Amino acid sequence: MKLSYIILTHNRRDALLRTLGQIEASNPLPPDQYERWVVDNGSRDGTPQAVASAFPKVNLIRRDKNEGIWARQHAIDQAAGQYICFIDDDSYPLDDTVSKSIAFLDANPQAAAVTGNILLPDGTSEACALPAVPQLCGVCVRRSALEQARGLRPCKHFFRQAEEYDLAFRLLDAGYTIHRFEDLVYRHDKVPGVRAAAYVHRLDLRNNLVIAARYLPAPLRKAYQRDWSQRYTAMAKHQRLEHVARRGQWEARLRNLYESLVGRRPVNDAAIEAVLQLDHQAQAVAAWAATHNVRRVVIADFSKNIYATYRACQKADLNIAAVSDNNHAYAGTRYRGIRIKDDRCALDASIEGIVLSNVNPARVGPRLAQLQDKFQGPILTLWQPQALAEPATTLRQPPQPAYRVAG
Numbered sequence: 001m002k003l004s005y006i007i008l009t010h011n012r013r014d015a016l017l018r019t020l021g022q023i024e025a026s027n028p029l030p031p032d033q034y035e036r037w038v039v040d041n042g043s044r045d046g047t048p049q050a051v052a053s054a055f056p057k058v059n060l061i062r063r064d065k066n067e068g069i070w071a072r073q074h075a076i077d078q079a080a081g082q083y084i085c086f087i088d089d090d091s092y093p094l095d096d097t098v099s100k101s102i103a104f105l106d107a108n109p110q111a112a113a114v115t116g117n118i119l120l121p122d123g124t125s126e127a128c129a130l131p132a133v134p135q136l137c138g139v140c141v142r143r144s145a146l147e148q149a150r151g152l153r154p155c156k157h158f159f160r161q162a163e164e165y166d167l168a169f170r171l172l173d174a175g176y177t178i179h180r181f182e183d184l185v186y187r188h189d190k191v192p193g194v195r196a197a198a199y200v201h202r203l204d205l206r207n208n209l210v211i212a213a214r215y216l217p218a219p220l221r222k223a224y225q226r227d228w229s230q231r232y233t234a235m236a237k238h239q240r241l242e243h244v245a246r247r248g249q250w251e252a253r254l255r256n257l258y259e260s261l262v263g264r265r266p267v268n269d270a271a272i273e274a275v276l277q278l279d280h281q282a283q284a285v286a287a288w289a290a291t292h293n294v295r296r297v298v299i300a301d302f303s304k305n306i307y308a309t310y311r312a313c314q315k316a317d318l319n320i321a322a323v324s325d326n327n328h329a330y331a332g333t334r335y336r337g338i339r340i341k342d343d344r345c346a347l348d349a350s351i352e353g354i355v356l357s358n359v360n361p362a363r364v365g366p367r368l369a370q371l372q373d374k375f376q377g378p379i380l381t382l383w384q385p386q387a388l389a390e391p392a393t394t395l396r397q398p399p400q401p402a403y404r405v406a407g
Helices: 013-026 047-054 068-076 097-107 143-148 163-173 197-215 218-238 242-262 269-276 278-292 306-315 364-374
Strands: 003-009 034-041 059-063 083-088 091-093 111-119 138-142 177-188 296-300 319-324 338-341 353-356 379-381 404-406
Touching (some): 013 034, 013 047, 083 097, 091 097, 097 177, 218 306, 278 306, 278 353, 278 379, 306 319, 353 364, 364 379
Parallel strands (some): 034 059, 111 177, 296 353
């Protein structure tokens, strides 16, 4: 069998039924070449009964309680497809996304996963903060790579938040590559669910610190735990959830101790570079600064990977005047001694250039447009969109992250 769709759901019966209908109507494969799996996470709204009635050919796994994102593993263990398409109960692939993804994976045996643009109802997009990390609401994954990386088992205690980062590090550490193409499109309807802000903030902070503890070598672990702790704590405090941040920190410390006792498993250098792009950013910033004779810069955005940009600017011996970020959560704070200001205050006449640290594929374009409205000089962006022009082309080596200069 070629493809297994795996969908996780909890109390969103109507959204799930629409998604299953979309797959049945638009799937490009013959009936004997694909299957659909639904893992019901303890729904109490009649979801299992509705699926069994409307889609009797769907493989339905019923769990007695909500086990979180890890519950997808129940379907992974039983699925027969050579490839697995992960989607949410309110997301689905558009047009020829699935057929192109399969063709690409067929032609590129070292590719573990291929994802694309996740389109929201208002026409904007969403993405993980780092381009090498695919969202599990729209990605096709090679089953053998997933098995080699132990699937979602290492995420069992996460419940939700940051599981994609954990999986990406392990797939890359196994020697595979992960790819993103903007002409592969998934729709994500974002049907409202029960997501308490306090819960999300706590798990965001805790799970990201666990990932740093689990997969990064000591110097980087310290740097990223410091950054992510500051970033996610500031966001929680802005929502008056400081107590939630404290609990997340405490839980992360306990898990950090556990990771040290069982033996840390830092991933290899290639996996770290693919996700964090430390060397790429250092080379890009140095070349850009030399070309434009830039010495005094602003780093735009207190992004998830700001450390890579800060490090690159330091290596290029640049004077970082400020970090420019319009998020009120960071107002009046500092990043490694550098003031965080909004654009109006940060982009003064002494600035010679801007380095955009934000590499979130859904945010680079809109953020660049904001900066260009206020600054006419050179702006370096460290992520460039790519399209899948020819799915049958075999990659001889992993693609290098692109960058461009605006202004």
